[in-house]
Amino acid sequence: MSRAPIENLTTPQPDDPVPDMVELATNANAVSPAYWLNGIIKTVTGFDALTTITDYVAGDWAAMQQAGAAIENLAKYNADYAVSMTRSRSSRHPGAEMPPIMRARTSNRSRMD
Known part of the structure; x- marks a missing residue:
């Protein structure tokens, strides 16, 4: 017997298919002053300027x-x-x-x- 159809209607959760360390290496963020400056700003203020801008531009x-x-x-x-x-x-x-x-x-x- 298959499961009840309603069991398929769950709230999906986004997942990141690429680990952050791989992104750090492949995007050349390890040598990017903007990346490290954004990290400091994010730590101090909690605001992530790069993510906000890239979400606006790229979706x-x-x-x-x-x-x-x-x-x-x-x-x-x-x-x-x-x-x-x-x-x-x-x-x-x-x-x-x-x-x-x-x-x-x-x-x-x-x-x-």
């Missing part, structure tokens, strides 16, 4: 990642909801055959888990 990628994960969760919810509706229908109408499109979707869903 908030953490929010974009969170939105993408929410869409994935919604897709899982819809797939599980379709399965539960199909099972409910077949339990009420034992002789009823599942439509071909639903057979394809449920078989694809089982491969995704």
Whole structure:
């Protein structure tokens, strides 16, 4: 038995796929005076000027990642909801055959888990 469809609707959390030390080395921040000055300012005031500016210019990628994960969760919810509706229908109408499109979707869903 698959899990309840509502269990897929969780609040997604953004994650950083690249560790900070790798970013430090690949972005040449280790030798950047602006990076170290921003670090001092952030430590003293709590304000991160570089992140504020880059989020404004490049966009908030953490929010974009969170939105993408929410869409994935919604897709899982819809797939599980379709399965539960199909099972409910077949339990009420034992002789009823599942439509071909639903057979394809449920078989694809089982491969995704």
